[in-house]
Amino acid sequence: MQIELTKEFIDQVKDAVDNQYSAFLKETFEDFYPTDAAEIMYELDTNECIYIINQIDEDFAAEVISYIDPVTRKGFLKNFDSEHIASYLKFIDSDDAVDIINELAVKQREEVIAHIERVNKEAAAYILELLRYEEDVAGGIMAKELIKAYIHWNVKQCIEEIRRQAENVERFYSVYVVDENEILLGIVSVKKLLLSQDYTTVKDIYDPDIICVESYRETEEVADMMEKYDLEAIPVVNVQGKLLGRITIDDVVDVIKERAERDRQAMTGISEDIEEDDNVWMLSRARLPWLVIGMLGGLLGARFIGLFEASLALVPAMAFFIPLITATGGNVGVQSSSIVVQSLASKSLMLDSLGQRLLRVLFVAVINGLVLAALVFGFNTVLGEKTNLAFVVSIALFCVVMLASLMGTITPIILDKLGINPALASGPFITTANDLLGLAVYFLVANMLLI
Amino acid sequence: MQIELTKEFIDQVKDAVDNQYSAFLKETFEDFYPTDAAEIMYELDTNECIYIINQIDEDFAAEVISYIDPVTRKGFLKNFDSEHIASYLKFIDSDDAVDIINELAVKQREEVIAHIERVNKEAAAYILELLRYEEDVAGGIMAKELIKAYIHWNVKQCIEEIRRQAENVERFYSVYVVDENEILLGIVSVKKLLLSQDYTTVKDIYDPDIICVESYRETEEVADMMEKYDLEAIPVVNVQGKLLGRITIDDVVDVIKERAERDRQAMTGISEDIEEDDNVWMLSRARLPWLVIGMLGGLLGARFIGLFEASLALVPAMAFFIPLITATGGNVGVQSSSIVVQSLASKSLMLDSLGQRLLRVLFVAVINGLVLAALVFGFNTVLGEKTNLAFVVSIALFCVVMLASLMGTITPIILDKLGINPALASGPFITTANDLLGLAVYFLVANMLLI
Numbered sequence: 012m013q014i015e016l017t018k019e020f021i022d023q024v025k026d027a028v029d030n031q032y033s034a035f036l037k038e039t040f041e042d043f044y045p046t047d048a049a050e051i052m053y054e055l056d057t058n059e060c061i062y063i064i065n066q067i068d069e070d071f072a073a074e075v076i077s078y079i080d081p082v083t084r085k086g087f088l089k090n091f092d093s094e095h096i097a098s099y100l101k102f103i104d105s106d107d108a109v110d111i112i113n114e115l116a117v118k119q120r121e122e123v124i125a126h127i128e129r130v131n132k133e134a135a136a137y138i139l140e141l142l143r144y145e146e147d148v149a150g151g152i153m154a155k156e157l158i159k160a161y162i163h164w165n166v167k168q169c170i171e172e173i174r175r176q177a178e179n180v181e182r183f184y185s186v187y188v189v190d191e192n193e194i195l196l197g198i199v200s201v202k203k204l205l206l207s208q209d210y211t212t213v214k215d216i217y218d219p220d221i222i223c224v225e226s227y228r229e230t231e232e233v234a235d236m237m238e239k240y241d242l243e244a245i246p247v248v249n250v251q252g253k254l255l256g257r258i259t260i261d262d263v264v265d266v267i268k269e270r271a272e273r274d275r276q277a278m279t280g281i282s283e284d285i286e287e288d289d290n291v292w293m294l295s296r297a298r299l300p301w302l303v304i305g306m307l308g309g310l311l312g313a314r315f316i317g318l319f320e321a322s323l324a325l326v327p328a329m330a331f332f333i334p335l336i337t338a339t340g341g342n343v344g345v346q347s348s349s350i351v352v353q354s355l356a357s358k359s360l361m362l363d364s365l366g367q368r369l370l371r372v373l374f375v376a377v378i379n380g381l382v383l384a385a386l387v388f389g390f391n392t393v394l395g396e397k398t399n400l401a402f403v404v405s406i407a408l409f410c411v412v413m414l415a416s417l418m419g420t421i422t423p424i425i426l427d428k429l430g431i432n433p434a435l436a437s438g439p440f441i442t443t444a445n446d447l448l449g450l451a452v453y454f455l456v457a458n459m460l461l462i
Numbered sequence: 463m464q465i466e467l468t469k470e471f472i473d474q475v476k477d478a479v480d481n482q483y484s485a486f487l488k489e490t491f492e493d494f495y496p497t498d499a500a501e502i503m504y505e506l507d508t509n510e511c512i513y514i515i516n517q518i519d520e521d522f523a524a525e526v527i528s529y530i531d532p533v534t535r536k537g538f539l540k541n542f543d544s545e546h547i548a549s550y551l552k553f554i555d556s557d558d559a560v561d562i563i564n565e566l567a568v569k570q571r572e573e574v575i576a577h578i579e580r581v582n583k584e585a586a587a588y589i590l591e592l593l594r595y596e597e598d599v600a601g602g603i604m605a606k607e608l609i610k611a612y613i614h615w616n617v618k619q620c621i622e623e624i625r626r627q628a629e630n631v632e633r634f635y636s637v638y639v640v641d642e643n644e645i646l647l648g649i650v651s652v653k654k655l656l657l658s659q660d661y662t663t664v665k666d667i668y669d670p671d672i673i674c675v676e677s678y679r680e681t682e683e684v685a686d687m688m689e690k691y692d693l694e695a696i697p698v699v700n701v702q703g704k705l706l707g708r709i710t711i712d713d714v715v716d717v718i719k720e721r722a723e724r725d726r727q728a729m730t731g732i733s734e735d736i737e738e739d740d741n742v743w744m745l746s747r748a749r750l751p752w753l754v755i756g757m758l759g760g761l762l763g764a765r766f767i768g769l770f771e772a773s774l775a776l777v778p779a780m781a782f783f784i785p786l787i788t789a790t791g792g793n794v795g796v797q798s799s800s801i802v803v804q805s806l807a808s809k810s811l812m813l814d815s816l817g818q819r820l821l822r823v824l825f826v827a828v829i830n831g832l833v834l835a836a837l838v839f840g841f842n843t844v845l846g847e848k849t850n851l852a853f854v855v856s857i858a859l860f861c862v863v864m865l866a867s868l869m870g871t872i873t874p875i876i877l878d879k880l881g882i883n884p885a886l887a888s889g890p891f892i893t894t895a896n897d898l899l900g901l902a903v904y905f906l907v908a909n910m911l912l913i
Contacts, residue, residue, distance in 0.1 A: 044673075046690050174657050182694070183653050184635070201652045202634050206625050222495075238719075239497050241712040243633070243694050260711050261692040267715065268689075271722035272804075278729060279800035279888060280793055287805035291822055295829040298797050305793045306834055309786025310841055316782045323778035330774055330781035331767045334897050335760025337785050341792070342731055342756045342890050346749050349730035353723075354738040371742055378746040383757055390761055437730060439793050446785050 021054045028059045033066045040067050040075075049078035052087075061090050073102035077111070085114045093119050097126030104181065105137040106154035106262065112138060113146075141256075149233050150226035152266070153247040153256035156180045159187050160213050162196055167209040169199070182259055184244050188217045195246055195254040197221050223248050226255055233258060234266040274352070277432050278345075280305070280439035301439045308443035312337075312450050319454050322462050328397070329457050332404045333450070339383065339408060340415040340449035341442040347372065347419025348436040355427050365424075372420045373413070380412035403460045407453040414452065415445045472505045479510045484517045491518050491526075500529035503538075512541050524553035528562070536565045544570050548577030555632065556588040557605035557713065563589060564597075592707075600684050601677035603717070604698040604707035607631045610638050611664050613647055618660040620650070633710055635695050639668040646697055646705040648672050674699050677706055684709060685717040725803070728883050729796075731756070731890035752890045759894035763788075763901050770905050773913050779848070780908050783855045784901070790834065790859060791866040791900035792893040798823065798870025799887040806878050816875075823871045824864075831863035854911050858904040865903065866896045 027035050040048050040063060052060045052075070064072045076084065076099055088096060088111070096115070100108040100123065112120050128135035137155040144150030156179045160169045169186055186199045197219040207216050223246045224233050237245055237260060247256045276284070280301030285294055316323070316333075323329055384405040391401035419441055423433035478486050491499050491514060503511045503526070515523045527535065527550055539547060539562070547566070551559040551574065563571055579586035588606040595601030607630045611620045620637055637650040648670040658667050674697045675684050688696055688711060698707045727735070731752030736745055767774070767784075774780055835856040842852035870892055874884035 044691060046692075170656055173653065177653060177657065183651075184694075200634075201656075202624065202628060205621055205652075205656060206628065238712075238715055240495060241497075243635075243711060260694060260715075261689075264689055264711075264715065264718065267718060267722075271718075271725075274722075275725070275729075275800060275804070278726070279796050281797055281800065285801065287801050287819065288822075291825040291829065294801070294822070294826045295833075298794075298826070298830060299833060301797075302790065302793055302830060302834060303837065305789050306786065306838060309783070309789050310838065310845075312785035312789075313782040314845070316785075317779070320778050320782075323781055324775065327771050327774035327778065327781075328768070330778075330784065331764040331771075332760070333781065333784045334763035334767075334788050334901060335757065337788060338756050338760050338763075338792075338894065338897055339753065341789075341893065342753055343749075345730050345890075346732055346752075349726060349732065350736065350738050350745070353726070368738065371738075371745070374742040375745045375749070378742065379749060379753060382746075382750060383753060386754065387757060387761065394761075394765070439796075442792065443789065446789055450785060 016050065016054070021051070024051065024063075025055065025059060028055075028062050031062075036063050037066045037068075041071050045071065045074035046078045048075045052079055053083065057087055057090065060087060069098060070102040073099040077103045077107045081110070081114055084111065088115065093122035094126050097123045097130075100127060100138075101131060101134060104154045104156055105134070105141055105256075106152060108134075109138055109141040112142065144226065147230050148226065149224050149228045149230065149247050149258060150255065152230055152233070152262045153226070153258045155256045157187060157246070157254075157257040158183060158185075159189055159254060160199065162188050162190055162212075162214050162217070164213045165210050166204060166207045166213070166216075169204060169213065170209075182244070186213075187246050187254055187257070188213055189254050193254055194252045195221070195223055195248050198246075221246070224258070225250060230263075230266045231270060234263045234270070237263050238267070270356075273432065274356075274434035277434035278349075278437040305439050305443050308446055312447055315447065315450055316454065319458060322454075322458055326400070326457075326461055328400055329454075329461065332407075332453070335387070335404070336407060336411055336449045336453045337446040340411045340445035343376075343379070343412050343415040344419035344441040344445040345437050347416045348423045348433075348441050351420055351423045352433045352437055355423065355433050369417070369420065372416050376413045376416035379416075380409040383412060384409040399461060403457045404453075406460075407449075407456045410452045410456065411445075411449040414448050418445060418448065467501065467505070472502070475502065475514075476506065476510060479506070479513050482513075487514055488517045488519075492522050496522065496525035497529045499526045503530055504534065508538055508541065511538055520549060521553040524550040528554045528558045532561070532565055535562065539566065544573035545577050548574045548581075551578060551589075552582060552585060555605045555607055556585070556592055556707075557603060559585075560589055560592040563593065595677065598681050599677065600675050600679045600681065600698050600709060601706065603681055603684070603713045604677070604709045606707045608638060608697070608705075608708040609634060609636075610640055610705060611650065613639050613641055613663075613665050613668070615664045616660065617655060617658045617662050617664070617667075620655060620664065621660075633695070637664075638697050638705055638708070639664055640705050644705055645703045646672070646674055646699050649697075672697070675709070676701060681714075681717045682721060685714045685721075688714045689718070721807075724883065725807075725885035728885035729800075729888040756890050756894050759897055763898055766898065766901055767905065770909060773905075773909055777851070777908075777912055779851055780905075780912065783858075783904070786838070786855070787858055787862055787900045787904045788897040791862045791896035794827075794830070794863050794866035795870035795892040795896040796888050798867045799874045799884075799892055802871055802874040803884045803888060806874065806884050820868070820871065823867050827864045827867035830867075831860040834863060835860040850912060854908045855904075857911075858900075858907045861903045861907065862896075862900045865899050869896060869899065 024036070064075070079087065100111065112123060115123065124135055124138060127138065141150070141155065158173055158176055158180055160172060173183070183201070185201055186204065187195060188197045188199060189195055197217040198221045199213060199217045203216050222236065222240050222242065224236060226247050226249055233245065242260070244257050244259045246254055247258060249255055281297050282300045283293070283297035285297045387408055388401050388405040391404060392398070419436070422441055423436040426436055427433040475487070506514070515526065530538065551562065563574060566574060575586055575589060578589065592601070592604070592606065609624055609627055609631055611623060624634070634652070636652055637655065638646060639648045639650060640646055648668040649672045650664060650668045654667050673687065673691050673693065675687060677698050677700055684696065694711045696709050697705055698709060700706055732748050733751045734744070734748035736748045838859055839852055839856040842855060843849070870887070873892055874887035877887055878884040
């Protein structure tokens with residue numbers, strides 16, 4: 012059952028917890044999909060959540076816990092002892108189990124694994140293996156659960172294996188074929204399996220042309236590959252080609268969304284992963300760093316303009332166009348860097364040399380710069396601004412467009428080479444730098460031509 | 463075979479086309495995955511592409527064409543007659559075929575469909591049905607190809623159906639169960655099918671608890687559902703619950719990526735879908751609209767500051783802090799709107815009323831505003847700025863942070879209510895508006911306290 016969360020429903024649940032209507036809660040919650048049940052938890056306090064989790068079946072509770080977001084879950088699991096946590100983990104996939112274990116304190120982590128080892132040696136071995144990988148590589152998001160067949164098997168043996176693993180492997184798209192050394196040789200699609208006779212050997216029906224990924228590859232690379240080849244799952248191998256695990260598309264969708272989110276934060280100058288309903292202090296803290304950097308830029312700008320105090324006293328109208336110059340520099344810079352960030356992310360083939368790319372940027376800047384400068388000159392003339400000031404503003408504007416284009420193009424390329432997220436270049440950084448650059452150009456040109 | 467595209471390889475291909483090494487091209491290309499072959503096409507000119515497409519097998523060529531991006535494909539297919547295009551379309555899924563048909567001129571569209579109708583009435587009917595849907599609803603991205611079983615069938619009949627459809631249905635995750643009126647009743651997983659006896663009836667093994675989507679739902683809603691419930695495919699039904707088609711995860715990954723891309727463009731003020739290697743004119747045109755809006759904002763700002771020319775002549779130092787004020791307003795506004803855009807996109811449960819949300823925004827603004835104002839006052843005092851000017855700047859800065867927070871929060875909410883992409887609020891729009899607002903606050907405060 013899918014649900015529409017309403018305030019009435021949440022109140023009803025809270026009321027049921029207060030009155031310990033355990034049967035009602037069990038029935039209501041187990042009717043939901045686990046991911047919906049997890050969403051309800053966000054609206055309850057920790058004690059209410061714990062009460063509900065304890066009423067519902069362990070396997071359902073385990074799934075709900077695996078869907079709760081890491082931050083909430085961390086606080087929540089503090090209230091369970093290690094044995095209790097271990098008893099949930101046995102119901103969920105190894106990759107999700109490892110995520111949860113990683114959120115525990117080191118001591119509890121050991122205890123939980125020891126408890127799992129006591130009941131299921133294989134599951135514990137899986138977890139220990141997966142714990143070795145960093146979170147941002149293929150090994151860190153793969154699950155150990157998969158259906159594997161030896162090449163000398165027949166279809167009947169494959170189906171037996173599927174039956175044996177039926178409980179462990181929830182999503183099942185194909186059978187991975189290995190040799191006696193566990194080296195990945197190929198794949199048998201479900202369709203092939205269904206349409207083949209029982210005693211056909213795997214060798215005769217498997218497809219040796221398989222896309223796989225090494226365990227050390229970055230998750231973003233894995234996401235790109237799965238997207239490009241439209242895969243619902245990809246096998247993970249070690250350097251020798253031994254089959255280690257498999258990554259399914261749902262994990263990769265998370266990677267894609269996280270990347271988009273991270274870039275958005277970089278572009279808007281927010282330094283932490285926050286949401287609108289986080290508390291005021293967290294929200295303020297996440298936003299201050301870039302605001303302070305922008306402020307320092309502004310103060311530097313103030314010092315710089317201060318150098319021209321005498322000129323300003325003579326021609327106060329020079330000040331009128333400061334916002335025009337800085338805003339245009341900022342906008343042009345953000346646009347330029349955003350285009351570069353996009354082509355860095357898509358990893359599209361760039362046969363053009365850096366020189367050719369910069370040449371194109373230059374051309375675009377010349378066109379945009381000329382159009383803007385001409386428009387501003389026209390407006391200023393119509394509005395009766397002095398011709399020499401109008402002239403200075405347009406020249407400065409043109410120079411600012413050129414410089415900001417160049418800065419906006421080069422900065423993300425340099426950041427990327429340094430291994431820093433190039434999307435940062437579309438954020439307050441480039442805006443602040445371009446503000447200063449724009450001011451410098453404007454006042455130098457104005458000082459030369461007006462005073 | 464996966465490939466690493468190099469300039470040498472492209473030259474080799476170009477050379478092979480020039481010398482009409484048809485066998486070499488056929489062999490080389492058919493060794494690739496279609497998506498890789500499509501990428502090579504971007505590096506060749508149209509005539510080279512056409513020559514290659516004509517050398518390779520029709521079914522492989524069809525897949526390559528389905529992977530080429532729409533803009534390139536549109537130009538490319540101009541060189542094929544309707545019959546030729548129809549002959550390719552029969553090899554690809556109905557949803558991809560419809561995408562391609564939509565890119566053709568109206569007259570050619572009719573011709574192509576007529577050609578398809580002559581060889582395959584069912585395929586033509588599928589295409590005509592899908593053409594009815596808008597691109598941004600579930601019906602517009604679904605494919606008609608799927609495996610369907612009637613509830614009174616047995617497993618053996620299902621497998622027969624799979625065999626019959628094997629060529630048409632490439633991705634196969636489960637069998638959809640319908641009644642005699644084609645009403646969707648549930649689903650049989652592949653695993654269940656493999657593990658059941660031949661004469662078990664579908665009725666005994668199907669799962670009636672199925673997540674489906676109506677054809678008129680927006681694609682983004684579909685993406686959210688598939689992501690939330692970790693689905694690799696979702697059946698599409700009409701309002702009566704009749705099974706119409708199915709959407710697979712690869713199409714939804716595209717939806718997710720397009721959304722991120724569209725937001726990024728909105729945030730950076732780029733009005734078209736462009737890439738770094740597009741031509742100079744396209745790049746300039748896509749960027750100009752927002753630059754001009756920013757420019758108009760700048761000119762309005764100039765007029766506004768002009769009102770205070772006399773005050774500026776008296777206290778030229780007032781001009782020093784213009785960039786600080788406008789930059790801070792811009793940064794705060796972008797941050798605020800970005801947080802709102804995020805919570806609008808995640809459609810997370812917002813039990814808080816608008817009032818509560820604004821109150822929290824206000825608190826955050828007060829904290830950030832106080833910190834920035836204090837820091838600026840400190841710096842200005844240390845740097846020897848006059849105390850009353852330092853005081854004015856800090857008061858104005860605090861007001862600007864408050865106002866920009868409010869604007870940044872309200873604008874995306876209003877845009878969203880009007881059905882406009884709220885991410886636009888994080889772009890040049892909010893920056894320009896905040897520039898003007900900031901200037902107004904600063905000069906009014908300064909004029910009141912200084913002159």
